Amino acid sequence: MTEENFIPSETYKNIENGEVNAKCSSNIALVKYWGKYDLQLPANPSISYTLTESFTETSIQFQKSDTFSVKVYLEDQIQENFAAKIHTYFLSIKKYLPFIDQYSYSIHTKNSFPHSSGIASSASGFGALALCLMNMSELLGEKNSEQFRLRKASFLARLGSGSACRSIYKGLAIWGKSSNIPSTSDLYAIPFPYEIAPIFKEIQDTILLVHEGSKQVSSSVGHNLMKGHPYASTRFQEANKNLSEVCDLIQSGDWEQFGKIVEHEALTLHAMMMTSTPPYILIKPNTLAIIDKIWKFRHDSNAQLYFTLDAGANIHLLYPEREKGLITSFIKNDLIKYTENGNLILDRVLF
Structure with missing residues (x-):
């Protein structure tokens, strides 16, 4: 599967406003990804476990607007630096979500664990954001199977934070092309493809x-x-x-x-x-x-x-x-x- 597969062909509905929500857990890598090239592509493959109690909850309120804008609130406190980062991120994924710059956004997010302390808050954060965006895209008319929906969410999450692509899946997830493991890709993570011992x-x-x-x-x-x-x-x-x-x-x-x-x-x-x-x-x-x-x-x-x-x-x-x-x-x-x-x-x- 290539990047072109994630470019939608549907005609989107004209929805004036709405709200989408998502929850995404952090993950802990067992084999570490450290080093990357191009746009968030891993220098080596990795495998992680998705956790239960360490998660991010995100809601996005969107309003049709001639002026594209983003406001971000972390724990109800406005975050101008995050907003600038998300603004840039949204524009970078317009190819895959063509409606993205036709709305203004108010994003509210909260973590169940300390932010920026080495528990992959960016992974759960961008994972939740990507899942919200997939919910919004489908609300506007994009039609996907559940497998493709998660794969595209993983692809979008990766463009924000590399390890976020693994957080989309429960249990074990593998990200990065490996010649020994079928269906692996640098573009997105996949769920563990083998049987798991009890x-x-x-x-x-x-x-x-x-x-x-x-x-x-x-x-x-x-x-x-x-x-x-x-x-x-x-x-x-x-x-x-x-x-x-x-x-x-x-x-x-x-x-x-x-x-x-x-x-x-x-x-x-x-x-x-x-x-x-x-x-x-x-x-x-x-x-x-x-x-x-x-x-x-x-x-x-x-x-x-x-x-x-x-x-x-x-x-x-x-x-x-x-x-x-x-x-x-x-x-x-x-x-x-x-x-x-x-x-x-x-x-x-x-x-």
Whole structure:
């Protein structure tokens, strides 16, 4: 499928005003995408889990207008910087939604988790926005199958935030062309195309909020620093290899080997940041303290607890539901003190 497939052929209805709504969860990458080319195309494929409790809710009120304009409210506070970004984004997707500049928009959005703290708020944010726009397009007359609707939403979300394309789907999603996995594409994400072993359908994700403020370096800047990075080509090769292995492990049910690769992917992501030019560090001292505690706990208890990190200091603890009691006690007794204000999110995978 090419970009041309997402250009509609329908004649749109003349609707003066209306409102559309959507909810989209964040996702946590297991094999990381880091580095891109052209218009939000990934330098390597990635796979993620879509969460349940970490989500964005968005509503768009639209009014027919000779003057195209966008207002954005985050938690009921007007956001002029976001509005400028969304204004540019809307114009960039006019080819795929020809009506987009014929209306004025009032966008209200809210997150269930701290914004810009490394929990992929841009992913759930642009995912919700893309789903709203698909709802609007269909209200105006575009006709799609459910599969194509989600694929186009993923395509549109990607143009706003790369990882957002994976948030469109529940469960596991893969984004990026892989020669070993059928139907994968750099243009949009697809749902995991294989059978999933039972243990991977019950994953718990407790997010320890080590740092709730904005990141010092945005993900967009971080991706750009991969251009000319001395280890970039090796990293991209490794990600392709790890993706194939993780897909096999999810089918076979090998949780331990899966956890080892996921942890390695998280640490590699931050190693690429620390070896960029200029270098930067997003993890905090308490992030490292938690990792050390996890490794010791796993060694002593044989608990099936592993971690991953996104582009930030917060830690995602991944474990099967069957070990929830043991690991909840460990979090309460040993890890919660390392979080900012004792805050965490009790999450799980959304299927």
